[in-house]
Amino acid sequence: MFYFLFLVLLVLLVVLAFTSVQFYNIVFRGFAPFISTKFNAVLTILKDLDLKGDEHVYELGAGKAGFLRAIEQKFGNKKLTGVEYSFLPYFLAKTQIVLSNSKxxxxxxxxxxVSLNDADIIYCFLMPKMMAMLEKKFKQECRPGTLIISYHFRIPNMEPERVLKEEKNNIYFYRI
Ligand SMILES: C[S@@+](CC[C@H](N)C(=O)[O-])C[C@H]1O[C@@H](n2cnc3c(N)ncnc32)[C@H](O)[C@@H]1O
Structure with missing residues (x-):
């Protein structure tokens, strides 16, 4: 009984710690919460892309790295970089990557x-404030021709090359 209560308390403390960090980052730093892109939206993007397999693809705020896993499965890219600051999604994604022998x-x-100067494609599902902050970084660091795909949120001062629709959500494609 004692061990069971101890375990419940431990789980509650971990959940509380995770929620507090998320709350702080979302409210005070304007960071995006941990929500995954809808699977149908990933499929819509995959249908639109025609990759050779040698492109370096980034997922910024990777969460469970679902976009990168889909790219790896469909096109076999070997240069795939996910960037995630939060421990829980990082841990979940890392476990899946190791178990599936992913690259x-x-x-x-x-x-x-993180420098983006070797990126060919960058995928983001973030927040409006973050897209505004990333705009400067994209313009400073990305090579001409880099493709940026943003689910839901526009880059404020850039014209999208094209916009796809998945249900009510827009998927924006930008070219540096
Ligand atoms: C809306 S989720 C998207 C997850 C995944 N890319 C997807 O589309 O399914 C945004 C993710 O970005 C992460 N994130 C937010 N701000 C970040 C930052 N500054 N650096 C790295 N990751 C960040 C969050 O922890 C969260 O997992």
């Missing part, structure tokens, strides 16, 4: 501290 390189870091 995805998952980094636990703030995306604003």
């Amino acid at each position: 995805i390189n998952l980094i636990r870091k703030d995306m604003f501290k």
Whole structure:
């Protein structure tokens, strides 16, 4: 009985710690919460892309790295980088990557501290405030021709090359 109560308390503490960190990052730092892109939206993007397999693809705020896993399965890309700062999604994604023998390189870091100068394609499902902050970073670091795909949220001062629709949600494609 004692061990059971101890375990319940431990789980509650972990959940509380995770929720507090998320709350702080979302409210005070404007970071995006941990919500996955809808599977149908990933399928819509995959149908639109025609990759050779040698492109370096990034998922910024990787969550469970669902986009990168889908790219790996469909096109066999070997240069796949996911960037995720939050422990729980990082841990879940890392476990899946190891168990499935995937080539995805998952980094636990703030995306604003990762250089994007070797990116060919960047996928984001973040927040409006983050897209505004990333705009400057994209323009400073990305090579001409880099494709940026953003689910739901526009990059404020850039014209999308095209916009796809998945149910009521837009998927924006930008070219640097
Ligand atoms: C809306 S989720 C998207 C997850 C995944 N990309 C997807 O589409 O399914 C956004 C993710 O970005 C992560 N995130 C938010 N701010 C970040 C930052 N500054 N650096 C790295 N990851 C961040 C969050 O922890 C969360 O897992």
